[in-house]
Amino acid sequence: MTVLDSTWEGNLNELKGLVSERALSGETMVLNMGPQHPSTHGVLRLLLELDGENIVNCVPDIGYLHTGIEKNMESKRYEQAITMTDRMDYLSPMGNNLVYCLAMEKLIDLDVPPRAQTIRVLLAELTRINSHLVWLGTHALDIGAMSVFLYCFREREKILDIFELVSGQRMMSTYFRPGGIWRDVPAEFEPAVRDFLDYFPAKIDDYERLLTNNPLWLDRTQGIGFMSADDAIRLGCTGPTLRGSGVNWDIRKALPYSGYENFEFDVPTGQHGDVYDRYFVRIQEMRQSLRIVRQALDNLSDGPVRSNNRKYVPPPRSELGTSMEAVIHHFKLWTEGFRPPKGEVYVRIESPRGELGCFLASDGSPKPWRVHFRTPSFVHLSALPFLAKDHLIADLVAIIGSIDIVLGDCDR
Amino acid sequence: MAQVNPIAVLQTAFPEAVTDVQTFRDETTALVDAAYIVDICRFCRDTEELGFNLLSDITGIDYHPQQPRFAVAYHLYSLIHNQSLRLKVLLPDDDPTVASVTGVYPAANWFEREIFDLMGITFTDHPDLRRLLMPEDWDGHPLRKDYPLGYETVQFSFNFDEVDKHKPYAKE
Numbered sequence: 001m002t003v004l005d006s007t008w009e010g011n012l013n014e015l016k017g018l019v020s021e022r023a024l025s026g027e028t029m030v031l032n033m034g035p036q037h038p039s040t041h042g043v044l045r046l047l048l049e050l051d052g053e054n055i056v057n058c059v060p061d062i063g064y065l066h067t068g069i070e071k072n073m074e075s076k077r078y079e080q081a082i083t084m085t086d087r088m089d090y091l092s093p094m095g096n097n098l099v100y101c102l103a104m105e106k107l108i109d110l111d112v113p114p115r116a117q118t119i120r121v122l123l124a125e126l127t128r129i130n131s132h133l134v135w136l137g138t139h140a141l142d143i144g145a146m147s148v149f150l151y152c153f154r155e156r157e158k159i160l161d162i163f164e165l166v167s168g169q170r171m172m173s174t175y176f177r178p179g180g181i182w183r184d185v186p187a188e189f190e191p192a193v194r195d196f197l198d199y200f201p202a203k204i205d206d207y208e209r210l211l212t213n214n215p216l217w218l219d220r221t222q223g224i225g226f227m228s229a230d231d232a233i234r235l236g237c238t239g240p241t242l243r244g245s246g247v248n249w250d251i252r253k254a255l256p257y258s259g260y261e262n263f264e265f266d267v268p269t270g271q272h273g274d275v276y277d278r279y280f281v282r283i284q285e286m287r288q289s290l291r292i293v294r295q296a297l298d299n300l301s302d303g304p305v306r307s308n309n310r311k312y313v314p315p316p317r318s319e320l321g322t323s324m325e326a327v328i329h330h331f332k333l334w335t336e337g338f339r340p341p342k343g344e345v346y347v348r349i350e351s352p353r354g355e356l357g358c359f360l361a362s363d364g365s366p367k368p369w370r371v372h373f374r375t376p377s378f379v380h381l382s383a384l385p386f387l388a389k390d391h392l393i394a395d396l397v398a399i400i401g402s403i404d405i406v407l408g409d410c411d412r
Numbered sequence: 413m414a415q416v417n418p419i420a421v422l423q424t425a426f427p428e429a430v431t432d433v434q435t436f437r438d439e440t441t442a443l444v445d446a447a448y449i450v451d452i453c454r455f456c457r458d459t460e461e462l463g464f465n466l467l468s469d470i471t472g473i474d475y476h477p478q479q480p481r482f483a484v485a486y487h488l489y490s491l492i493h494n495q496s497l498r499l500k501v502l503l504p505d506d507d508p509t510v511a512s513v514t515g516v517y518p519a520a521n522w523f524e525r526e527i528f529d530l531m532g533i534t535f536t537d538h539p540d541l542r543r544l545l546m547p548e549d550w551d552g553h554p555l556r557k558d559y560p561l562g563y564e565t566v567q568f569s570f571n572f573d574e575v576d577k578h579k580p581y582a583k584e
Contacts, residue, residue, distance in 0.1 A: 017540065063545040070530075071554050075561050106437050233465050233491065236519025247491070254494050343436040346487050346498065348468065359471050359485065374469035374487070382522035411545060 018059050019049040028056055033396075035064045041138060041400060042407030044381070048393065055396060058388040060381055065411040073371045077337035078104055079178060081368065086172040088373060089409035091134050094120075094127040094163075095351040097176035099373075102257055103347040103360040104178040108340040110312055116180035116305040117259040122193070122296035123166070123175065124258070124349075125289040129200070130159040131352035131404075132282050132289075136207060139279070139401035143220045148210055155203050162192050179307030190297060197294055204286055212283070221276035225387045225399035228273055235383040239354025239376055240281045241403050245273030251350040258349075262299070263292050275402040282404070312338045337366035353377055353404050377409040416461045418442075418497050425455055439498060441485075446501040446510045449486075453516040456488055456497070464488035464497060467513075470523035472531035476557035481505040482533055486513070503533060512538035530555040 015023065015030065022028045034045040043064035049057035069088060073081040085096040098120060105112060112120075137152030160170040166185050167173035175182050211217045227237070232245040242249060250267040252260040268284035270277025307313045310329045319326035342364040348357040354376030361370040380403040387399050419442055423430050429448035434441045444452055456464040468487040475481055482503040489496045501510055512535035513520045524535040525544040532553035535541060543550065552559055567575045 063543075063547070066545040068554060071559075071561065109437070234518050236467055236517070238466075249491055344441070344473075344485075344498075345437055345439060346469070346485075346496075355468060357469050357487065359469065359487070361473055370471075370473045372469070372471040374471075378522060378526075379519060382519070 015047075018047065019057050022051075022056070023049045027051075035061075038142075041405055044400075044405070044407055044410075046384075046396075048396075050393065053392050053394070055388050055391055055393060058385045058396070060384055062378075062381065062407070062411055065407045067412065069412045070371055070373065073368055075367065077366050078340070078368060079333075079337065081371070082177065083172070083174050085373075086174055087408065088375065088412050089131075089351065089353070089356075089377070089406050090171060091131040091406055092127050092352050092409075093171060093173050094123045094175065095131075095349065095356060096373075097174060098124055098258065099347055099349045099351070099356050099358045100360075100371075101176045101178050102349065103345055103358040104340070106345045106347055107343060107360055107362055108178070108312055108338070110179050110309055111307050112180055112258070113304045113307065114259070115184075115301050115303040118296050118300050119181055119185060119305065120176060120258050121260060121263065122293055122300075123163075125292045125296070126159050126162060126193075126196075128289045128352045129286050130156055130163075132286050133159075135282065135352075135401070135404045136279075139398075139404075140211060140217075142397045142401045143217070145211065145214075145217065148207060151203065151206060151210075155200060158196050158199070162189070162196065165189055165192055177306065177313075179309060179313040180305045184305045190300075193293065193297055197290060197297070200290060201287070204283065208283060212280070218276065220395075220398055221279060221402075222274055223272075224275045224391065224395045225278075225402055226272065226274050227383075227387060231386065232273065232383075235386060236379040237354065237383055237403075238379070239350065239352070240278055240285060241354060241376075241380055243267065244270040244278035244281045244402075246271055251348055251355060255348065257347070263295050265289075265291050275398050278402040278404075339364055339366055348374070351376060353406070353409065354380065373412060375409045375412065377405040377407070378412075381405050381410055415493055415495065418456070418462050418464075418495065421459065421462060422452065422455070425459075426452060439496075441498040441500050443500050443502065446503060449499070449501050450511045450513055450516060452499060453486065453488075453513045456499075457516055461493075463490045463492035466491055467517035467519045467523075468496070470513075470520055470527065472527040472533050472555070474531060474555065474557045479505065482508045482531065484510055484527065484533060507534075508532070509534045509536060511536050512541075514538055529553070532556060 019030055023030050029050045031048045031050055033048055035043040045061040047059040048055055069084050073084050082097055085100045086093040088096050133152040133156045137149035140148035163173050164170045167175040227245050229245045229247045232242045246269050248267055248269050253267055265288045268281050270281050314330050314333045315326035320330055340362045342362055344361040346359045348355050357374030359372040363369040388396050419433050419440055426448055429445045430442050432443040456462050466489045468489045471485050473483040480502040484501050486499040512524055524538055527533050528541055529543040529546050530553055
């Protein structure tokens with residue numbers, strides 16, 4: 001067997017260990033997919049070793065969207081760093097805010113008023129629907145069902161309008177703050193969400209009519225990208241990807257946070273662990289999210305939306321004119337920031353994609369010593385070689401869609 | 413099955429490996445000897461009353477200028493008993509090396525590559541220890557505390573060459 005020393009621009013020997021010996025001798029083909037590819041959901045590069053159209057090996061290459069968010073956060077004060085979390089998983093900004101705020105609150109043992117918790121849950125569930133809509137649209141588009149994409153983005157606009165209503169921003173909202181939320185929701189918020197609740201269920205039926213029993217859809221998704229429950233746990237899969245394999249584990253149920261224990265909802269699970277089941281789980285999740293949103297809206301109590309702990313939460317603007325103490329707190333918080341006690345916490349939430357974890361280490365200074373995000377896309381992408389093995393290259397596109405990756409979430 | 417205290421079980425099984433136990437905000441951290449990490453992980457996964465079958469996360473921490481400087485924290489979770497545990501190993505400044513747990517938890521593969529890449533901690537017996545996020549030819553490990561955050565002096569026409577001379581290009 002002759003091993004080429006150099007090819008058109010690289011050294012083939014560098015591929016040793018990544019692809020099989022057959023590729024080095026030229027028996028199988030090594031193909032580069034991405035990083036600019038319409039169906040890799042962002043800047044993901046895959047190195048594929050192909051035998052005909054069959055995938056022998058798949059080597060993901062990430063880092064094209066690495067922006068050093070974890071390093072950057074170490075140089076910002078706790079509250080300033082929230083803005084960076086929006087930019088990780090850009091389809092689920094509220095979820096990222098939530099996990100970081102929960103980590104801060106756990107670190108400093110800060111209370112969150114019930115109204116703020118309910119609004120957080122409500123918006124987190126709307127974010128889940130928003131993220132699932134983009135996933136459904138792009139996933140269907142990859143497989144060839146174009147119209148679903150247009151419908152999904154039409155409905156997503158309504159959710160983004162609600163985000164804009166509360167935070168002034170459609171996507172990078174930075175709405176959750178330690179101890180509560182930035183400010184109370186406006187009066188138009190409730191009717192807007194009620195409108196969406198009336199409008200949206202029929203739209204999910206529409207998507208299902210287009211896809212769920214569509215023979216082409218079934219052909220492309222059933223039996224593809226199979227993963228058993230044991231393999232899913234072994235590879236660290238969480239969220240809908242794990243539940244598609246039949247494991248009933250939802251962090252909202254198992255380790256409730258932000259008052260999820262007060263809500264009634266079901267956890268949909270699949271049976272076979274293929275692309276179709278993961279699709280089905282996410283569709284059902286949208287319906288469950290609507291249930292949660294409805295309950296949250298019905299149970300929305302009056303009251304403050306931010307904690308009263310002035311060591312960590314700035315006083316309202318109105319107090320600044322009358323209270324010297326408020327001025328001092330305001331000044332201290334905006335010039336120096338707050339100082340949490342020394343310690344390390346790990347908080348996990350159920351993001352639309354799976355377990356989103358935040359490890360936060362404090363050394364007692366106003367800036368976090370170390371922030372680490374355990375992001376679901378990162379873990380799911382590391383399971384891709386296992387899922388893609390021995391599939392056709394056309395099925396790879398369906399598999400990438402079914403694990404619902406966001407590269408911003410993956411690379412951070 | 414009744415819930416057991418994982419720390420007590422670990423201390424009975426590895427009396428010499430568990431060096432310290434810390435509890436902060438209801439989170440238990442077991443500081444363990446780096447030489448035992450693979451055995452302990454395998455024990456945590458396979459022992460029935462522990463059942464830590466999901467590896468949630470591995471992260472590296474740089475305590476510079478403290479000694480020992482580095483730490484690797486393993487966040488284990490048990491789907492069976494719904495409890496979590498953090499294992500932590502401390503590593504010295506010179507040659508921070510710990511055995512890879514990919515043999516026990518395949519999910520550790522990319523976590524360890526990320527830490528190797530950004531923190532410069534070597535994992536022995538890892539199947540594919542390459543840089544993950546940074547370019548292959550990158551110098552240094554960005555998440556280390558002695559690695560500067562990096563900024564660029566604004567270039568104007570009068571100082572263009574001067575600034576360009578000091579620019580930190582990756583290749584150098």
